[in-house]
Amino acid sequence: MADQSTDRHPLFIPLVLLGGLIFGFGLAYSHMARPEVVLNFLQFEDFGLLFVMFGGAAVTGVSFLLAPRVLDRAPLTGDRFERRLKSFDRNVLVGGGIFGVGWGLSGICPGAAYASLGIGNVAILWALGGMFLGAYLQGWWRSQTSRADPAPAGAD
Template identity: 70%
Template sequence: MSSAERSPLFLPAIYVGGLVFGLGLAISGMARPEVVLDFLQFQDFGLLFVMGGAAVVTGITFFVATTFLGRAPITGDEYKRRVKSFDRNVVIGGSIFGVGWGLSGICPGAAYASLGIGNYPILWAIAGMFLGAYAQGYWRSARSADATEQEADHATSQD
């Protein structure tokens, strides 16, 4: 199903989902970096319960949806598993994400929710996320262009 065929409820559902997620982070205190840093220093395990509760709700939802529904209700997309290979990029990206999370005390979703509760210094962390994403995109594009150029050179040398 293309984006033109999606339900008119698709974008409102995304916005409502983001709002509920942000409110949940704010109410649980997870939008405050000091709470996350306390968790990472083994001083407050509240985050463990928040994440565990979210995992249980998500697991039940995915089980029910994939068992009883053939397609996603709003998008009409088929439920299917998307498997990502476990490679060097996953390890490096996960490590960078973890270090950033530990240094700033906040992950990307919670950083935006943190803005909503008035934590404006978090803009530095958000700027770092954007800079990192831009650098990764630039690096990947340059690497892809180099690979394409090498393939073209190899093809012409074969002729």
């Protein structure tokens, strides 16, 4: 398999950075980078997050619907457009539940955590550190269990 970094369009990284800047600005502008706003949503007191998520899902949905019909390949990577179906299994259910507990306890999810850091919420570094540590521990745990169980793992 070829190194993907050499196959990418030269504008790939700058456009990913631009997309991240737009994403972070949108989260901060809509106040979703503030944990108290997210916690108010989770307590059914403020439904603004629902509209922000719907806006993002609508733009993404239209893009995923139209891009394969208009373009033969992805403009920056040259990859063919194809659907990647993830089966709904026990790992998705348990992982989603664990994510939800973490989201409820911290009041922040990963994208909003970075945006929150950008608006000066330095205390969010604890949540970011916890996310990295949790992801690392899950990867370590998965590597340990895959060595003990020679059966093939499910699709990731």
